[in-house]
Amino acid sequence: MMKLNETNILDYLDDRLCKKDCADMEEALERSQNKASDVDDARLAMQALHALASEEPVTVSEDFWPRLREKLPEQTPRNAFSQVASVFSGMLWPSSSKWAISARVAIVVAVLGMVSLWFGPQRTVTPSSAITTSEKAFISRSMQRHADYVNTPPTVNSLPLPVGDAGSPDHNREPADDGYIP
Amino acid sequence: MLTMAYPEVCEPGEEEFNSDAWLVGRALENDIAAFEQLVERYQGKIVGYAARMLNDAEEAEDVAQEVFIKAYRSLSSFRGDSAFSTWIYRIATNLCIDKMRKRKRRPQQAYSLDEPLDKDEDKGSREIPDESGEPNLNIEKEELRQQVRLVMAEMPEKMRTVLVLCDMQGLPYEHIAKILKCPIGTVKSRLFHARADLGRRLRPYMSGAQ
Numbered sequence: 001m002m003k004l005n006e007t008n009i010l011d012y013l014d015d016r017l018c019k020k021d022c023a024d025m026e027e028a029l030e031r032s033q034n035k036a037s038d039v040d041d042a043r044l045a046m047q048a049l050h051a052l053a054s055e056e057p058v059t060v061s062e063d064f065w066p067r068l069r070e071k072l073p074e075q076t077p078r079n080a081f082s083q084v085a086s087v088f089s090g091m092l093w094p095s096s097s098k099w100a101i102s103a104r105v106a107i108v109v110a111v112l113g114m115v116s117l118w119f120g121p122q123r124t125v126t127p128s129s130a131i132t133t134s135e136k137a138f139i140s141r142s143m144q145r146h147a148d149y150v151n152t153p154p155t156v157n158s159l160p161l162p163v164g165d166a167g168s169p170d171h172n173r174e175p176a177d178d179g180y181i182p
Numbered sequence: 183m184l185t186m187a188y189p190e191v192c193e194p195g196e197e198e199f200n201s202d203a204w205l206v207g208r209a210l211e212n213d214i215a216a217f218e219q220l221v222e223r224y225q226g227k228i229v230g231y232a233a234r235m236l237n238d239a240e241e242a243e244d245v246a247q248e249v250f251i252k253a254y255r256s257l258s259s260f261r262g263d264s265a266f267s268t269w270i271y272r273i274a275t276n277l278c279i280d281k282m283r284k285r286k287r288r289p290q291q292a293y294s295l296d297e298p299l300d301k302d303e304d305k306g307s308r309e310i311p312d313e314s315g316e317p318n319l320n321i322e323k324e325e326l327r328q329q330v331r332l333v334m335a336e337m338p339e340k341m342r343t344v345l346v347l348c349d350m351q352g353l354p355y356e357h358i359a360k361i362l363k364c365p366i367g368t369v370k371s372r373l374f375h376a377r378a379d380l381g382r383r384l385r386p387y388m389s390g391a392q
Contacts, residue, residue, distance in 0.1 A: 013377075041379075041385065045380035055323070060226055064243065068250055
């Protein structure tokens with residue numbers, strides 16, 4: 001059954017339906033008085049408009065072009081640069097199609113990304129702590145022992161610091177057998 | 183360079199030579215004769231379109247001149263994605279709609295047919311020549327045409343535009359959709375409702391004129 005939508009009705013009015021569809025349309029219009037009335041009104045309007053267009057043709061005056069020519073601005077000669085620029089602008093901004101819009105967005109995002117990489121804040125490397133907490137404790141104990149040793153007056157029974165002790169002046173020196181007491 | 187700007191026109195063959203795209207390319211090379219050809223090709227259509235939209239034949243030529251001046255200035259922005267006719271009709275549509283909106287803001291100046299043409303010399307009133315031997319039929323037809331103009335002048339711009347483009351300019355729906363940058367379904371919907379509305383208001387006048 002033919003649907004009474006605007007597209008089908010316009011095709012019917014324009015005589016673009018085949019015989020079968022045309023018959024279906026007329027059958028459908030017989031069942032719907034409102035739509036039939038709209039179709040009659042539309043046909044009336046088309047006849048009136050076609051008559052107006054044919055009975056009152058619009059003519060153009062003979063001096064249309066001379067008058068227009070006087071008003072046209074002087075065109076500057078296109079140099080090679082402007083021609084190349086227009087070609088490339090045509091490639092970059094071809095049309096308002098979805099693909100063109102997507103291309104423009106992608107180009108803008110790429111440019112912004114490059115700018116942010118180039119001019120973005122430099123990464124600061126925070127040097128990790130070279131000395132752990134336990135190492136810090138060991139160093140402070142060693143320094144404290146050294147300070148105590150330096151401040152304590154020597155006694156008879158005091159023994160020299162072992163060679164390996166960092167506080168010993170013989171650090172890194174081979175132990176001697178000469179009984180030298182620092 | 184012409185080849186690069188308009189790649190579809192490599193060497194103008196018989197079909198491409200003198201086509202709109204080829205003439206646009208020539209006009210961009212400062213060939214004013216090419217633009218003149220384009221004007222001659224479309225001046226009738228654009229003047230007619232403006233006259234139907236504005237209901238004023240005198241103003242129609244001025245508007246058509248503005249259309250071509252605007253087209254000339256913007257020729258470098260015409261990329262050839264759509265047909266030149268679509269582009270020029272689009273410019274004309276926008277200018278006509280602007281004029282109609284300005285008119286609404288200004289009070290209409292009415293002309294009386296009984297008023298003398300030149301008040302100083304008092305030459306007499308305007309006369310409309312009757313070229314037919316059937317005065318009654320002429321009057322009824324003139325009344326009908328007057329009513330058509332009146333109803334169309336009161337229509338919303340969008341509906342009026344599709345009516346003029348389709349039923350008076352004879353453009354196909356696809357072309358109208360490209361000019362107005364709307365889907366074909368929208369064009370058909372507006373056209374259907376515009377025709378039904380116009381027909382409904384003309385019905386009392388049609389029975390007498392037929």
